[in-house]
Amino acid sequence: MSAVMDIYDPELYVDGPIHEIFADLRRTQPVYWQDMPGEPGYWAILTHADVAHVARNPLLFSAETGGVVLENQSPERLEMQRNMLLMMDPPRHTEYRKPLAEHFKARVMGELEDRVRELTALLLDGVDGEVEFVHDVAGVLPSQVVGGLFGIPAQDWPNIRQWAEQTTSQQDPDLVGDFDATAEITKMAIYAIQFAMRRRTEEPRADLTSLILAGEFGGKAMSDIEFGSFFTQLVTAGNDTTKTMLSSGLHLLLDHPEQLRALRSDPALIPGAVEEILRFANPLHYFRRTATADTEIRGVPIKAGDKVAMWYTSANRDEAVFTEPQRFDIRRNPNPHLSFGLAQHYCLGVHLARLEGRVFFEELLRRFPRIEQIGEARRIRSNLNNGLKSLPILLSR
Ligand code: HEM
Numbered sequence: 001m002s003a004v005m006d007i008y009d010p011e012l013y014v015d016g017p018i019h020e021i022f023a024d025l026r027r028t029q030p031v032y033w034q035d036m037p038g039e040p041g042y043w044a045i046l047t048h049a050d051v052a053h054v055a056r057n058p059l060l061f062s063a064e065t066g067g068v069v070l071e072n073q074s075p076e077r078l079e080m081q082r083n084m085l086l087m088m089d090p091p092r093h094t095e096y097r098k099p100l101a102e103h104f105k106a107r108v109m110g111e112l113e114d115r116v117r118e119l120t121a122l123l124l125d126g127v128d129g130e131v132e133f134v135h136d137v138a139g140v141l142p143s144q145v146v147g148g149l150f151g152i153p154a155q156d157w158p159n160i161r162q163w164a165e166q167t168t169s170q171q172d173p174d175l176v177g178d179f180d181a182t183a184e185i186t187k188m189a190i191y192a193i194q195f196a197m198r199r200r201t202e203e204p205r206a207d208l209t210s211l212i213l214a215g216e217f218g219g220k221a222m223s224d225i226e227f228g229s230f231f232t233q234l235v236t237a238g239n240d241t242t243k244t245m246l247s248s249g250l251h252l253l254l255d256h257p258e259q260l261r262a263l264r265s266d267p268a269l270i271p272g273a274v275e276e277i278l279r280f281a282n283p284l285h286y287f288r289r290t291a292t293a294d295t296e297i298r299g300v301p302i303k304a305g306d307k308v309a310m311w312y313t314s315a316n317r318d319e320a321v322f323t324e325p326q327r328f329d330i331r332r333n334p335n336p337h338l339s340f341g342l343a344q345h346y347c348l349g350v351h352l353a354r355l356e357g358r359v360f361f362e363e364l365l366r367r368f369p370r371i372e373q374i375g376e377a378r379r380i381r382s383n384l385n386n387g388l389k390s391l392p393i394l395l396s397r
Contacts, residue, residue: 007044008034008070010171010383017285017386019326022046022314031300039072042288042307043297048318048338050297051310054289055342061289061308063345064089068287069384070309077182083229086237086287086345093344095218100348103211109351112149116355119144120363130374133391138246139165142239145356150231151207152195163188164239172381175389185232192231196224238349241283244387245353246360248281249274251391252328254373259330264365273330274357279337280328285313285386287341312338313386370396 005021012018025032026046035041045051054061064087067073073081081087085097102108123140131137143161144154152160165175166184196213204210212222212230222230253260253273263269286309291302302308316337317325340347347353364371375392 006034007032008036008041008383010381013285013383013386014379014381016379017313019313019317022311022317023319023326026314026318031297031302036070040307042070042309043300043302044286044309044311044314045297046311046314046318047298048315048321048336051312051315051338052342053297054308054310055338055344058090058093058289058344060292060295062089062292063087063093063287063289065292066288066290066307068289070286070288070307080182080185081229083226084233085230085348086233090344092218097348099215099217100212103208104348104351106351109355112145112352113355113359115148116145116359117363119148120356120359124363124367128395128397131393131395133250133393134243134247134388135390137393138250139243141246141356141360142242143235145242145352146235146238149207149352150195150209150234151199151205156191159191160188160235161239163191164235167236171383172389175380185236188235189225189228189232193224193228195231196227200224234349237347238353240385240387242353242356244281244283244385245274245277245357247388247391248283248386249277249357249361250364250371250393251373251377251388252277252281254371256328256330259328263330263361267362267365269330270358270361271354272333272335274354274361275335275337276328276330276332277357278339279316279322279332279335281386282312282316282337282339283385283387284339285382285384286311287345310338310341312341368395368397370394372396 005025006012007018007021030046030050032044032046033041034044045054067078067081068086085093088096120141123137127137139161143164144157147154147157147160163184167181170181196209199209199213204214212227215222253263263273289308289310291304291306291308293304295302316339319325321336340350372394373392374394377388378390380387380389
């Protein structure tokens with residue numbers, strides 16, 4: 001294979017992740033320099049160990065300096081994102097994350113199981129026959145769950161979903177439409193700010209909004225504007241990722257009918273299947289950092305200011321960590337995939353995402369003894385979002 005591959009080009013990902021190219025690069029150039037059109041390129045970090053090294057050194061590899069996507073953001077856009085956990089470095093990150101982490105622990109999320117099941121049941125009871133699974137089914141649940149967590153009234157959930165969907169997948173003309181991502185994010189933030197302002201005048205409730213408004217972050221209460229940023233980040237972080245886990249998950253199971261049969265006869269296999277879906281079809285290809293000092297990775301010199309991309313899609317198939325990494329295996333154990341990141345910025349919503357994955361597949365398989373794909377699956381054109389934009393399915397009870 002040629003030594004120079006353009007792994008930035010979003011077009012390359014339309015037919016599926018480029019696993020052969022990554023496998024080749026892991027052998028030959030695991031710290032790979034990639035040019036970008038119109039701005040400096042980046043180092044693609046392709047092995048599991050090196051992705052972990054970058055994630056574990058948040059001061060050397062900063063999220064705050066240049067954000068987490070490959071394309072450099074304008075100073076105004078970076079400023080807007082300053083209050084998002086994802087874009088903070090320690091010590092500020094730690095001060096904000098610690099009080100929040102309490103509310104996202106496995107035990108706290110576990111208490112939501114009945115509610116998540118209720119929402120899932122309501123959704124699945126309302127569909128039958130031919131559906132466009134990504135939009136009509138998988139895309140509905142995440143904003144309902146997060147909306148419920150924050151105590152957002154149900155009539156506003158569709159708005160939340162719409163704003164969240166229009167802020168992602170900017171590289172796919174089909175999905176961008178006429179929307180301006182910054183304007184959509186701003187609408188969601190304004191909604192959240194007004195929601196927080198109203199809530200401060202009311203009695204506290206048993207939801208995340210009241211808990212956050214009563215909490216202390218870096219020694220002080222969160223302002224309404226900070227709440228707006230935080231809300232926006234949580235909704236966008238958990239929306240497309242969860243939708244992808246559910247839709248790519250079904251797609252993978254339909255492609256592996258013997259494993260689907262095993263899941264149907266033994267639902268105890270579902271949590272393991274969810275992990276393997278996450279490894280095999282990680283919803284995000286990468287997140288970026290910026291080096292704050294000269295350093296090296298695997299002997300390759302990295303200069304201060306260089307972009308460094310932790311390529312989860314490659315790390316999740318690293319032969320040094322996974323046996324037969326290109327094989328989908330719902331019984332894989334252990335399964336140390338990096339689809340939720342690692343260390344300082346490890347996904348805050350991990351327990352919620354796993355809960356949604358498990359409950360969704362339990363309810364889906366129980367309700368529909370026959371599930372068939374009835375048309376071609378189409379993938380998002382993106383080097384960041386590793387997901388489907390359509391999956392035609394026939395659901396039979
Ligand atoms: C399958 C679903 C999900 C996937 C694959 C996913 C993936 C990720 C990844 C890779 C990171 C690490 C970012 C980094 O290192 O820069 C992250 C962080 C984060 N995720 Fe998730 N996520 C999912 C669901 C959710 C949900 C449901 C929520 C909340 C409701 C959420 C909230 C967050 C937040 C707040 C962060 C930032 C944490 C921090 O910077 O400390 N995620 N997620």
